[in-house]
Each structure stands twice: as structure tokens, then as C-alpha cells.
Amino acid sequence: MKITICSSAFFTKEVYETKLKLEKMGHEVLVYPENVDVDGKRVHISEYYKMRKNNLTNYLLKIKKDLINAHIKKIEKSDAILVLNLDKDGKEGYIGGNTFLEMGIAHYLNKKIFLWKKPSEKLPYFEEVMSLNPTIIDEDLKKIK
Secondary structure, X not given: OEEEEEOOHHHHHHHHHHHHHHHXXXXXXXXXXXXXXXOXXXXXXXXXXXXXXXXXXXXXXXXHHHHHHHHHHHHHHOOEEEEOOOOEOOEOOOOOHHHHHHHHHHHHOOOEEEEOOOOOOOOOOHHHHHHOOOEEOOOOHHHOO
16 A cells, blocks of 8 residues: 655654554555755754744745645555654644644545544544544554555
């Protein structure tokens, strides 16, 4: 199966670890880039997000837009997405705005949606997430079929 992993850039390390595990299981896996070009320099994606948070320029927003569009194309090519919703800043099963957007696109494109674990019911859009009918794999990649 061709799977695109969606998650917060905060989880880049875990995304790439999960990618390798899924590939060993025979899946083709697409992810966002680990590094991006900013002013001619290769910058780790997490550093880009820190830069953007502190200085929201049109240039940095264009990079973000390009990342979003590229990831949507990966979702289009995939059979499914895996939302790696780990815990972040005390929030269980964190799903950020961008990941929620990707889930909506996957739903619209009739792609299977796998969630790493059930998100917290405190998530502001918990009901919307669950209405997309995701398959919760309870942190077990073998449940992806």
C-alpha cells in the first residue's frame, strides 16, 4: 500500500522512524521533506517552523504554501494516510491545523485514514476528526491493511 504520513513537523524524527518500519513491512511511504531551502541554505524542517513562528514573512509563507501543496500531491498519489498523532506539549494525540487539513483532503479524496491513537476529546475539533471515520491503530503498524 502507498501511504503518506501526516503529522506535526515537531515529530520529524518519529515520522522517519515510522517510514522505515512501514517500508520494511512492504509499504511505499511518502513523507514531508526533512530539510527545506531557506535563503539558499538547507534548514531542518523543525528549524524552519521556529523561524516562521518568530518572523512570518511572505517568503516564509510561500515556503509553507509550497510544502502544503507538495504534501497534498503525495496524498493524492497514496492509498491511505497515517496520522502520527503523538503527544505534544501535554496534549494527548495531538493533531494540529495542518494535519487536520490533510485529513480533510484525504477524506475528500476517499483515501483511508489511519490514526496512530485516539486523539484527546479535548481537541477543539475532536468531533470533526472522528466524523472522518479514521481507523485507530492503537500504535500498532500491523493494523494497517
